[in-house]
Amino acid sequence: MSKISLMINNINELKLDVESIIIGIKKFNNLNMLELTIDQLKKINIDKEIFVSINKPIHDSEIEELTDILLSLDNINISGVLFDDISVYQICKEKKLNLNLIWSNIHQTTNYNSINVWNKLGVKSVFISPDITLKEIIDIKNNSKSSVFVPIYGMFDIFTSNRFLISNYLKYIHESKRNTKYYIENNNIKYPIYENENGTHIINGNVLNGLDEVIELFDNNIDYLVINSYMIDNIDKVIDNFNSVKKMYLNKNIDKDKINKLSTELNSSNKGFLYKETIYKVKSDENE
Amino acid sequence: MNEIELLAPAGDLERLKWALLYGADAVYIGGRDFSLRANATNFSIDEIEEAVKFAHNLKKKVYVTVNIVFHNNDYSGLENYIKALEKCKVDAVIVSDIGAIDIIKKISPKMELHISTQSSTMNYKTALFYKKLGVKRIVLARECNKNEIKNIIDKAKIDTECFIHGAMCVGVSGKCVLSNYMTNRDSNRGGCSQICRWDFDLYANDEKLENETKFTMCSKDLSMARYIKDMIDIGVKSFKIEGRMRSIYYIATVVHTYRKIIDEVLSSKGNYKFNKNYETILNRVANRESVPQFFDKSPGVEEQYYLGRQELSNQDFLGIVLDYDEKKDIAIIEQRNYFKIGDEVEIFGPNKETISFKINSIIDEDNNIIDVARHPRQIVKINVPVKVCKNDIMRIKIF
Structure with missing residues (x-):
């Protein structure tokens, strides 16, 4: 049965009713979620699976520090490490670490x-891209032995740069950077944009809501449904509703109208790319 | 061939020939599928075969990009495509997807593999992983600085290729899907709609920052002209120019300029001094300012484009030499931009010093004396005091 995995953005969210938590490692995480140091991570004592995210492109100058972090993680009781940069895998192999790696x-x-x-x-697990269709997700699950994490609710990262694009711009127009959230707007959608020590990130401003699709994902033995709490005001409600659908499924009491109502309560009908394929070849007259 | 490789882009056969004639040691091209420039003209298999023959006759190389991020169904046809590329005798394929690498290794075990910059390799551990996988070369991420490039080369001991010139992705390659989310065009499968060059309203919470200069992420282009010697010194093997969709004038000019820089470094015997005029030539041909970006520092506001950026149409390119009559000192020119009697011009070409002169006569195809060559692709004769050759290029005198 699929587990719900929460990318937390606040330490208080540890207590929410999910089976699994994803936390970023300070300085080495690129995705939008809470970041902790190794020492802070060690202090967490909860009865849930804890996955940590080392999800940034790793510069050569960071290899030593990364190695230390991986060695530390190998001695902590965590369920796995989500990684982006292949150096994480390479170091784990060279050091013969027993970390459960999730290609991410x-x-x-x-x-x-x-x-x-x-x-x-x-590498026996994978965090699936939010940029593909529901059919592609299910095909992946049915054609691989890996366990899969499927992003199903929330706002996910869509851009990473090693440049400090907000600071550069504010400097250019002679304005000071404020201690606030910044957004760029396109087509009436406001996309959160922020800087951290690694550069600039942009988050999809349109909340993905795949609650209507979870029955199909349960049917196809998806291992983890990932919710990101970033800027979600009613995260308790979101989790309650996902758990309600899960309960229906376990009780073999699926009520599609009720699921639809639960989904509507979450204030987003955005399905992302679940039913929409991207295009990459355009007609010549569109490609000026 | 030199151990140092100058690698040029080619969007089609014509561009490929110009790039190789003007001094590239190798070119990279895209086929009709599996390439990250899905909307470039790109090459059919027959054209790839012709391209390879042309290059190999000059003892030069052709690399083919197979560097999309594959979705499940994108693999359809890949095996046959790789077999066809092998039959064409391409020198390497440039890949990023590990699933594609696996298939290529099975289908064509001898095929040389280069890791695309799409994989954003920034450290030696990742380079070691690819090396063990059988990869011959890595195109490093554009975000690597000098020390990082040197360390990767020293510790991984693998051939490295670095971008030296052209447009930059402002995002880390492979980590930007703005195009997918804002236009439904898939940046990782060759459909990028260059959102990073758009202007946006920037908000601080709900407050729109009002300024005549809108927020943009647009960066200046890359130019490593003044750092070529440093790059050679630290062991970079291949020097890559960006721009498969660029014009023949751009390709010829940029390739010719970097060819001269590399040759000057290699023949300098320790006394190399960079000629700043090369940067002027490179800036003019692109109509965009180009800077070193990450190599020597972390890019800041000076590396970004805001209001007032200049992307004017370039009219430096005046014509192509079709033939030369040595007895009469007359060159036959195919016009590409307006020029007239009295204009100061120069002609450059492969393996020759650039020559400058003033146009003192123009004769059209009907042997009429004219003052101005104003028609696109008009064939005219002009007096040129020094021998020039077919496919030399005439441009406005820059210095």
Whole structure:
């Protein structure tokens, strides 16, 4: 049965009713979630699976620090490490660490061939890209032996730069940076944009809501349904509703109208790419 | 061939020939599928075969990009495509997807593999992983600085390729899907609609920052002209120019300029001094300012484009030499931009010093004396005091 995994953004969210938690490692995480140091991580004592995210492109100058972090994590009781940069895998192999690695190159985990190659290399889990269709997600699950994490609710990262784009702009227009949230707007959607020590990140401003799809995901033995709490005011409600659907499924008492109502309560009908394929070849007259 | 490789882009056969004639040691091209420039003209298999023959005759190389981020169904046809590329005798394929690498290794075990910059390799541990996988070369991320490049080369001992010139992705390659979310065009499968060059309203919470200069992420282009010697010194093997969709004038000019820089470094015997005029030539041909970006520092406001950026149409390119009559000192020119009697111009070409002169006569195809060559692709004769050759290029005198 699928577990619900929460990318937390606040330490208080540890107590929410989910089976699994994802937390970023300070300085080495690229995705939008709470980041903790190794020492802070050690102090967490909860009866849930804890996955940590080392999800940034790693610069050569960071290899030593990364190695120390991985060695520390190997001695902590965590359920796994989500990684983007292959150096994480390489260091774990060289140091013979027993960490459960989850391939999590968020925009490139888009096909089962690659996932199966990683599986043969010992990486038995994958965080699926939010940029692909529901059919592609299910095909991946049905054609690979890996356990899969599927982003199903929330706002996910859509851009990473090593440049400090907000600071650069504010400097150019002679304004000071404020201690506030920044957004860029396109087509009436406001996309959160923020800087951390690694550069600039942009988050999809349109909340993905896949609650209507979870029955199909349960049917196809998806291992983890991932919810990101970033800027979600009613995260308790979101989790309650996902758990309600899960309970229905377990009780074999599926009521599609009720699921639809629960979904509507979450104030987003955005299905992301679940039913929409991206295009990459355009007609010549569209490509000026 | 030199151990140092100058690698040029080619969007089609014509561009490929110009790039190789003007001094590239190798070119990279895209086929009709599996390439990250899905909307470039790109090459059919027959054209790839012709391209390889042309390059190999000059003892030069052709690399083919197979560097999309694959979705499940995208693998359809890949095996046959790789077999066809092998039959064409391409020198390497440039890949990023580990599933594609696996298939290529099975289908064509001898095929040389280069890891695309799409994989954003920034450290030696990742380079070691690819090396063990059988990869011959890594195109490093554009975000690597000098020390990082050197350390990767020293510790991984693998061939490295670095971008030296052209447009930059402002995001880390492979980590930007703005195009997917704002236009439904898939940036990781070749459909990027260059959102990073758009202007946006920037908000601080609900407050729109009012300024005549809108927020943009647009960066200046990359130019490593003044750092070529440093790059050679630290062991970079291949020097890559961006721009498969660029014009032949751009390709010829940029390739020619970097060819001269590399040759000057290699022949300098320790006394190399960078000629700043090269940067002027490179800036003019692109109509965009180009800077070193990450190599020597972390890019800041000076590396970004805001209001007032200049992307004017370039009219430096005046014509192509079709033939030269040595007895009469007359060159036959195919016009590409307006020029007239009295204009100061220069002609450059492969393996020759650039020559400058003033146009003192123009004769059209009907042997009429004219003052101005104003028609696109008009064939005219002009007096040129020094021998020039077919496919030399005439441009406005820059210095």
